[in-house]
Amino acid sequence: MLADELARLRGASGLSLRELADKVGWDYTHVHSLEKGRNLGGPEVIEALDTVYGTTPMLMLLWELAKDGATFREKYVRYMELEAEALAIEHYTGNFVPGLLQTEAYARALLWSTPHRPENLAELEEQLEARMGRKEVLRREPAPYLRAILDEAVLRRPLLDPEEWHAQLAYLVEAASLPHVTVRILPYSVGLHDLVGGSLTIFRRPDDRTAAFMESSKGGELTEEPTAIERLRLSYDAVQDLALSPRDSVAFINQLMEDGAPCDPSAST
Incomplete structure (x- = not known):
């Protein structure tokens, strides 16, 4: 949901990846990885994106949910490793x-x-x-x-x-x-x-x-x-x-x- 919303917001803004990266002060490849869901990023870049898009605190709330979900997935991967070797x-x-x-x-x-x-x-x-x-x-x-x-x-x-x-x-x-x-x-x-x-x-x-x-x-x-x-x-x-x-x-x-x-x-x- 976070990745989809980031991609949607940039599309609606008309900004290129490089233009958006300049506004938030982060490398454009990092911003691109956020939109593709390959990277969650940290609270600083999400807060900057909230500011640019005028969506505060929506993106930060989505980021918190995504972070919690990623933590659970990591635990579940470890669960499957333990199950396989037990x-x-x-x-x-x-x-x-x-x-x-x-x-x-x-x-x-x-x-x-x-x-x-x-x-x-x-x-x-x-x-x-x-x-x-x-x-x-x-x-x-x-x-x-x-x-x-x-x-x-x-x-x-x-x-x-x-x-x-x-x-x-x-x-x-x-x-x-x-x-x-x-x-x-x-x-x-x-x-x-x-x-x-x-x-x-x-x-x-x-x-x-x-x-x-x-x-x-x-x-x-x-x-x-x-x-x-x-x-x-x-x-x-x-x-x-x-x-x-x-x-x-x-x-x-x-x-x-x-x-x-x-x-x-x-x-x-």
């Missing part, structure tokens, strides 16, 4: 099926739920392809151990297509049959717990160090600090103690498949 991955998720256990239909529904425009569809398809590609980590040699705890809420929010939802549940059961994958369900009946409302992933790396990623629907926080990870480790272990056994968890999922989608209000009408 010896063991431990998930707790309270809102949705973890990426490594998603079917394509589930991943598509989740990605497409983000507000978007038609011009964003190509980017969403790229994200979908990348997410499906990440699942290969469970098929590599040697594959990491995956321990996934899913809150019951995850299984009570089905896909709109019953067949696609059945396929997602079946995929969880299939994944749980792999010798290096454990799926456990945390039932509503356990009540409140320390990780309610969010998601946690803990990675054990080849050097025996660990990293952890806490995530909400709109952002995430990656930490590799040992003291913080130890606190999160204790929270994960406490939640695991409350979860159903792996065998009972698979039976729970199988029962959901037999029952259909009991939480769908339209099922009883």
Whole structure:
């Protein structure tokens, strides 16, 4: 949005890149990289552009949003690096099926739920392809151990297509049959717990160090600090103690498949 707005404003002003660069006091190649989205720049150049265009503080507000988004992307890139190298991955998720256990239909529904425009569809398809590609980590040699705890809420929010939802549940059961994958369900009946409302992933790396990623629907926080990870480790272990056994968890999922989608209000009408 920032890059598009910068390009639009210069087009409306009739200024060339060099003319604009002279006005703001920055090299024209730097200004060009801002308009192409290759560089975020710093607050000084954005403030100067706001002044030239008379848009203060609009560009600065867009820059702040873009900066926060870039920070989250950097964390997510690190997340994927940790996932690719991990010896063991431990998930707790309270809102949705973890990426490594998603079917394509589930991943598509989740990605497409983000507000978007038609011009964003190509980017969403790229994200979908990348997410499906990440699942290969469970098929590599040697594959990491995956321990996934899913809150019951995850299984009570089905896909709109019953067949696609059945396929997602079946995929969880299939994944749980792999010798290096454990799926456990945390039932509503356990009540409140320390990780309610969010998601946690803990990675054990080849050097025996660990990293952890806490995530909400709109952002995430990656930490590799040992003291913080130890606190999160204790929270994960406490939640695991409350979860159903792996065998009972698979039976729970199988029962959901037999029952259909009991939480769908339209099922009883």
